[in-house]
Amino acid sequence: MNLLVNTEGCREALIALEDGTVLRGRGFGAPGEAFGEIVFNTSMVGYQEIVTDPSYAGQIVTFTYPQLGNYGITSTDAQSERPRLRGVVAHDVCRTPSNWQCVQSLPDYIAQSGVVGIEDVDTRALTLRIREAGAMRAAISTVDLDPKSLLSRVRSSAGIGDHNYVADVSCDGPRVVHARGEERHHVVAYDCGMKEGIVEHLAQAGCEVTVVPWDTPAEDALALHPDGVFFSNGPGDPTSVPHVPDAVRTVLGKLPVFGICLGNQMIALAAGGSIQKLPYGHHGGNEPVMNLLTGRVEVTAQNHNYGVVFPSLGRLVPELSGGVAEHPADGDLRAWSRARIAPVVRNERYGRIRLTHVNLNDGTPEGLQFLDVPAFAVQYHPEARPGPNDSAYLFESFARLMDGRDDYLAIDVREGRCR
């Protein structure tokens, strides 16, 4: 019998939310305090990929799956060099993981990076609060155990939009990742907090990838003579990120462009579109999305709080939108998926832009294709770290766009499967 008692998990801790919710639990990870925006993630596996996803910078993540850390931390699954989120909220955390690849426990891993965790929390109740009140400011503390005091400090803390988190998580200088197998194209990838899984998928699609810092002038990127430019995922409020929409604008029309998540938002902003904050975002591994060009539904991995307002990109072109001249009055884009139409708007800067993907849970836009310049983007995560591989074909789509093909998006999902 193992008589060793691990006292590390016995620290008392509080979590306080801006709406007045305060829950008591036990600390794990680093002791101390974490202030940030609270969101919930519904993935059932993949906590290592989630805690190392740079898009969570500035956020506290509540895991709805009740047990966290069972298979430990491996040397292969991290999406960046260290945990990037501010805090972790869990129901039950495992300190004795079991997995042949395990190199460390989750609590030790996040402690090393100063990330504070709280467990023994009713994460279902907490998630219902976030669903009702929306993503909001919150704090975990193992030092301030007075609910009133912690709550008032949460209410006077900075909001996520007050800081450009992209600058915190991007790389310091360029690096090159070689294509797997035969090199088909050279891509410059703007690292706004780029997940390692995206770099790998681009390399697997035959791209030599030059990863560059987020604020690289577009002229410097073009001077590398790439075949295409990629704009990555990243943290925070997209309207607080300077430079990148300008870089998109310089590149659009000159070279093929692909964007994922924050990259999609940067491309929409470059086209003069607007961004809205969703109530509690999409953070999980089972969001159904319809590809309006093929009618296929992809089960997707997602992690975003903001979304593009599709009508803000332009007026509908009825002859390319099944004769429809008005955007759906309630803003629910599932009307287009039911009608099996991929509507097209006329954008003042870039001409025709097509809606290619729609979220079937809430009718928000998930993909855009520019018809008069070579560019497309998705709001979700085709690299799926963690998540299903249904959308991995989009990396092959980018390669085909760089080959000059028009039909690059309407490919069978099975052709793009992860190798």
Ligand SMILES: NC(=O)CC[C@H](N)C(=O)O
């Ligand atoms: N994963 C991402 O790129 C997220 C984009 C942006 N920070 C959002 O929350 O919407």
